[in-house]
Amino acid sequence: MSAVKVLLVDDEQLVLDGMCSLLEGFQEFEVVSAVSDGEAALRCLRVDHPHLVVTGLGGAGMGIANAVRAIRRGSPHVRIVVVTSRQQAVFVREAFLAGASAYLSRRISREELRQTLLTVHREGAALSGETAGLVLQFASEARLGGDGSPLAGLTGRERQVLSLVADDHDTGRIASQMGISPKTVRNYLSRIYAKLGTSNLVQTALYAKGSLGSPVRLEGLSLET
Incomplete structure (x- = not known):
């Protein structure tokens, strides 16, 4: 099976370097680019044609949902995985509504990240245990609203x-x-x-x-x- 091509996007260089090293340790993935801002990410989408975008953008600039939305506009078929320390339900909800395929905490384990990325690549979306509770919370609130x-x-x-x-x-x-x-x-x-x-x-x-x-x-x- 050919490697899953991944574009990494994060505005914290230490996180970006760590994520790049981590994914390069898995034989299933190939990091095609690692960039620190949304504009560079959009350029890489057009050149590298990744299967997945793993992004932590959101602490500044475009924001989580806006970053996902911009990536989705640039490449409608790419699958986007958000990895962030922001775990409030409102951010999870907005990211999914913007087009994210998964929303992960930076506290997840190495193996959980691997399995989630593979699931997203094969099936289109995935929910971590931590995020599932938040999704159910806002889905329940919305059904009652x-x-x-x-x-x-x-x-x-x-x-x-x-x-x-x-x-x-x-x-x-x-x-x-x-x-x-x-x-x-x-x-x-x-x-x-x-x-x-x-x-x-x-x-x-x-x-x-x-x-x-x-x-x-x-x-x-x-x-x-």
């Missing part, structure tokens, strides 16, 4: 995918019906999982059908792109 529902954070295409998931369509059938590739469907699903706080297709289907939390009425959702 009327207009603050996680559904409000979905794009039109993500809502369309969710509607088909609720009809028990699998990835291949969703791809066929929407005229897109199964890989693109999986990318949509990974972002839906992160925004809804679900972890797989079955759980997401149950959520959409109203089996999790308050009932969800999909017929009122716009399906435009």
Whole structure:
């Protein structure tokens, strides 16, 4: 199996050097670039075409969510893993809504980082034990908040995918019906999982059908792109 190409972005040089050394110690990963600001990261996205971006930006400048959003605009298909000391629910929520695939504490172990990056690369998203509790917290609060529902954070295409998931369509059938590739469907699903706080297709289907939390009425959702 070819190595997973990783772009590292952090505005603390010591953290950047440490993360680079750590990942280079794993045979599954290849660090294609290690940069300290968002502008350099966007340039590297265009040149190096990484599979994953691991970023700790957020303490200054663009902020966590803005950094994720800018990277997502520069390369919509790249998967973004945030590694930061900021573990408040509000930062986790905004990062996932902006398009992050995972949100990790800098206190995680070497092996947990490795496994999370591999999971994100294979499946599109991952939740650490610490982050899962925060995701469930803001997802629960949003379900109880009327207009603050996680559904409000979905794009039109993500809502369309969710509607088909609720009809028990699998990835291949969703791809066929929407005229897109199964890989693109999986990318949509990974972002839906992160925004809804679900972890797989079955759980997401149950959520959409109203089996999790308050009932969800999909017929009122716009399906435009």
